[in-house]
Every structure is written in C-alpha cells, then in structure tokens.
C-alpha cells in the first residue's frame with residue numbers, strides 16, 4: 001500500500017491516529033488524517049471531564065465531532081477512555097466511596113451506550129497500575145472504592161455495548177516488567193473468572209530506546225487469549241526514532257493478535273510531548289524518516 005492505513009489493512013490490521021476536534025479545521029491536519037490512517041481516536045474529547053462536565057449532564061458535542069469525522073471518512077473509531085484517575089470532572093474528584101463507584105459505573109454505561117455499535121475498541125480503564133517494582137494498583141479515588149472497580153467497569157461496558165472490544169490500557173508496559181506483569185496477572189484472572197476483557201492497550205510513549213522484550217511482552221498477552229493494540233505510540237526524537245517506529249511495527253505484525261497501531265497525534269507540532277518531535281509528520285505536514293520506515297515495515 002501507499003498509505004499507513006491501506007498497508008496495515010493488507011495485513012489485517014489498522015493504523016490509526018489520535019485527533020483533536022479543535023484542529024479538524026486545519027486542512028493540512030485533516031487531509032493527513034483522512035489520507036494516511038484507517039482508524040481514529042479522540043485525544044481528549046471522550047474523556048470523563050469532556051463528556052460529563054456536571055454529574056448526570058452529558059455533553060457529547062466534541063466527542064461527536066470526532067465520531068462524525070470517523071463515520072464520514074469511513075474510519076474505524078477507538079474509544080478513549082471511560083475511566084481514568086486523570087481528566088476527571090471536578091465533581092467526580094470530590095466524590096468517594098459508594099457515591100463515586102455508582103457515578104463511575106453510570107458514566108461507563110451512559111457513554112458506552114451513546115456510542116453503542118460505533119466503537120471498535122473501548123479503553124474501559126486507563127492507567128490503573130502503579131509504576132515501579134511493586135506491580136500493584138495505583139492509588140486513586142477510583143481504586144479506593146474497592147479493588148473490584150475495574151471488573152465492575154468492564155461488566156458495565158459489556159452490557160452497554162456488546163459489540164465493542166473492551167481494552168485495559170496503560171503506559172510503561174513496553175517490555176516485561178513489574179507493571180506489565182501486574183496487568184498480565186489481572187488479565188489472566190479476568191479470563192479465568194469470566195470477567196469480560198478482549199484486549200490490552202500498550203500506550204507505547206517511548207524514549208530513545210526500545211525494550212528488548214517488547215515483542216515477547218505482546219506475545220505473552222496474546223497467549224492469554226486477548227488482542228493487543230499499540231494505542232498511543234510516539235517516540236522521542238533522536239538518532240534511533242525511525243528504527244524504533246519500525247521495530248514497534250514489526251513486533252506488532254509478528255504477533256497475530258496484535259491488531260493495530262495508533263500514533264498519538266498527526267504532526268510533531270500537534271503532540272502533547274512538546275519539543276520532543278515524536279510523531280511521523282513534521283510541523284509542516286511533511287513525512288519524516290520515521291514515516292517511511294513504518295510504511296516499509298508494514
């Protein structure tokens with residue numbers, strides 16, 4: 001293929017990009033998104049603070065701009081993210097206990113119902129594990145409602161949108177380490193107990209080197225019977241950037257259950273990693289060496 005999306009599709013995969021509704025009127029930006037990618041995800045517009053700014057009052061205006069861009073242009077749509085400790089509305093930050101648990105599950109149900117049938121994969125829970133050597137859960141208001149909050153969220157999401165693949169998504173999980181092993185153990189437990197989970201998202205916000213166990217880590221999740229998706233790929237600019245992008249692409253293609261890759265923004269100037277130039281297109285919208293190396297790897 002001559003584009004990332006078409007080439008990935010030939011391999012039975014998707015190649016996606018995170019989109020910001022406020023940038024869609026920039027024609028350089030929207031043309032690249034339309035031309036090169038076959039899946040999109042909202043960078044911020046489907047998060048809790050955006051979709052439920054006041055408790056029980058849902059606002060899908062900006063989320064719908066993303067969803068409509070996907071529908072109009074024939075793109076797959078990922079959902080990101082139903083529950084997360086960050087980017088919560090102020091009212092949720094001020095809740096705890098049963099009130100927070102009920103509000104969180106209501107949020108999952110309401111948002112997943114709103115987009116029922118339109119989302120190929122939902123990040124149901126984002127970033128619930130701690131960094132470091134412990135391999136346990138991150139402390140958060142959601143975690144303090146009880147350790148079963150994650151499975152409750154997955155059950156609610158399944159009930160609301162039975163057709164969507166339900167993912168657990170996290171960062172610093174780009175090799176075999178304590179954090180990814182903690183997640184691995186949770187997924188294994190969920191599969192054993194029939195908690196609905198279909199996929200694990202590896203965000204893959206990468207620095208200037210790639211963990212040597214990157215592919216092995218993908219493979220061990222796949223061997224549990226879940227798909228793996230690379231969900232937020234960006235790579236700090238450096239001598240090795242193009243190689244790392246290619247290695248990630250090859251690792252995904254090497255594992256049958258690695259079903260797609262999403263990069264976290266269009267151009268370097270759109271990235272949340274200010275000054276790191278971590279994407280596939282430069283600020284002018286030109287293809288970088290990293291772009292060519294991904295296309296050649298597909």
Ligand code: XIL
Pocket residue numbers: 043044126203232272
């Ligand atoms: C980031 C967005 O890119 C920024 O625009 C926003 O200010 C903060 O969130 N992990 C995630 C994403 O799961 O939702 C985050 O996106 C990046 C880290």
